[in-house]
Amino acid sequence: MTASSSRRDFYHLGRAAEIEGRAGGHGGANGRTGRDGLPLTIEVPVGTMVMEEGEDGERTMLADLIEPGSMLLLARGGVGGKGNTGFATSTNQTPVLAEAGAEGESRVVVFELRLDSDVVLVGAPNAGKSTLLAALTNARPQVADYPFTTVDPVHGVVDLGERDILLLELPALAEGASVGYGLGSGHLRHAERARALAYVVDGASGDVVEAYRAVRREVAAYGKGLTGKPALVIVTKADLPEAASGLEAVLRTLRRVSKVHAVGVSAASGAGLEGLRGELSSLAPPRERRRGRPERTEAPPVRARPNRAEVTVRGGVFEVSSPRAERIMPMVDVKNWRARLQLHAELGRLGVLEALEKQGVRAGDTVRIGGAELLWE
Numbered sequence: 001m002t003a004s005s006s007r008r009d010f011y012h013l014g015r016a017a018e019i020e021g022r023a024g025g026h027g028g029a030n031g032r033t034g035r036d037g038l039p040l041t042i043e044v045p046v047g048t049m050v051m052e053e054g055e056d057g058e059r060t061m062l063a064d065l066i067e068p069g070s071m072l073l074l075a076r077g078g079v080g081g082k083g084n085t086g087f088a089t090s091t092n093q094t095p096v097l098a099e100a101g102a103e104g105e106s107r108v109v110v111f112e113l114r115l116d117s118d119v120v121l122v123g124a125p126n127a128g129k130s131t132l133l134a135a136l137t138n139a140r141p142q143v144a145d146y147p148f149t150t151v152d153p154v155h156g157v158v159d160l161g162e163r164d165i166l167l168l169e170l171p172a173l174a175e176g177a178s179v180g181y182g183l184g185s186g187h188l189r190h191a192e193r194a195r196a197l198a199y200v201v202d203g204a205s206g207d208v209v210e211a212y213r214a215v216r217r218e219v220a221a222y223g224k225g226l227t228g229k230p231a232l233v234i235v236t237k238a239d240l241p242e243a244a245s246g247l248e249a250v251l252r253t254l255r256r257v258s259k260v261h262a263v264g265v266s267a268a269s270g271a272g273l274e275g276l277r278g279e280l281s282s283l284a285p286p287r288e289r290r291r292g293r294p295e296r297t298e299a300p301p302v303r304a305r306p307n308r309a310e311v312t313v314r315g316g317v318f319e320v321s322s323p324r325a326e327r328i329m330p331m332v333d334v335k336n337w338r339a340r341l342q343l344h345a346e347l348g349r350l351g352v353l354e355a356l357e358k359q360g361v362r363a364g365d366t367v368r369i370g371g372a373e374l375l376w377e
């Protein structure tokens with residue numbers, strides 16, 4: 001699995017999916033050993049967290065793919081089957097048995113995406129987040145005068161010359177988002193990686209201070225320490241008369257209520273944008289370059305089935321569980337008497353005969369190994 005910056009949705013994020021390493025190739029005659037299972041690479045967006053889901057539903061973190069190019073080995077492929085010469089012994093110099101390739105590892109995993117950013121823009125629908133992002137960065141998000149225009153988070157880079165700031169617009173937080181109104185508050189998980197929050201408030205929305213409080217309540221309800229991060233309040237649409245009148249007083253109240261900086265801007269006229277760049281720069285000071293070192297992680301091996309032979313009798317059928325014997329069975333030519341003889345000897349070596357006898361197998365009984373059924377002789 002590789003983290004890549006291109007956005008591709010291969011799996012439903014947040015839902016469990018079963019991932020399997022590929023099976024190995026079958027062994028063959030003339031000593032041909034089967035190929036090992038070929039690697040399969042799945043690309044995921046940078047910021048994908050990979051968790052294993054246990055049978056009890058409990059999740060354990062396997063890797064947090066936050067560096068571009070990071071890789072996680074999730075499931076090992078099966079080893080190739082032994083060819084016939086792998087079955088040669090001192091008394092059997094013309095082996096005809098071979099082995100099927102082993103199954104690859106299989107595990108249930110959950111992917112969860114948490115996008116990286118310096119500052120996230122959070123706010124009510126129509127507050128002017130996308131318009132601001134377009135005015136400050138290279139991003140060109142959709143802008144419209146209806147609510148919930150932005151349904152997926154949008155990245156934008158503020159170019160400050162000597163450095164960049166990575167902004168992320170989150171889909172709008174309606175009142176009651178934390179209890180599922182509007183688009184809900186699930187997108188706030190992306191704010192968990194952000195270094196700071198910018199509350200974007202519509203300056204023409206009447207009670208601007210209450211509008212700020214409403215958004216802040218949703219962020220607080222989400223929890224996860226988001227309200228403890230550095231923050232800034234941005235009042236938008238300062239070009240509109242409803243916003244312009246009394247703006248200074250509103251900003252003063254906001255600073256008192258929020259205990260952080262508050263600035264008024266107009267993305268339409270450009271007023272206040274230079275000051276805002278300065279604010280963003282001090283909100284998210286340059287970070288030491290942690291990028292550029294992709295990590296390679298390996299998930300712990302999936303616990304293999306014990307190689308022991310076990311037999312259970314179900315409805316008169318003797319069912320054999322033995323990973324090694326199960327890999328030989330599909331390759332046996334049962335019409336070949338020599339193959340049958342060698343199989344018998346091999347089942348003895350693997351402890352299958354002993355386990356069958358312990359369960360009282362007799363001539364004429366049906367024995368099932370892997371998918372194959374044998375009439376016991």
Ligand SMILES: Nc1nc2c(ncn2[C@@H]2O[C@H](COP(=O)(O)OP(=O)(O)OP(=O)(O)O)[C@@H](O)[C@H]2O)c(=O)[nH]1
Binds near residue numbers: 125127129144151172
């Ligand atoms: N006059 C004026 N209108 C603005 C300004 N900024 C945004 N608008 C208008 O406000 C409306 C909503 O703007 P968006 O940028 O789409 O708002 P948003 O917060 O991204 O909205 P959602 O994605 O739906 O949450 C659009 O009609 C914009 O043209 C501004 O500075 N001045």
Ligand SMILES: [Mg+2]
Binds near residue numbers: 130149150
């Ligand atoms: Mg938007």
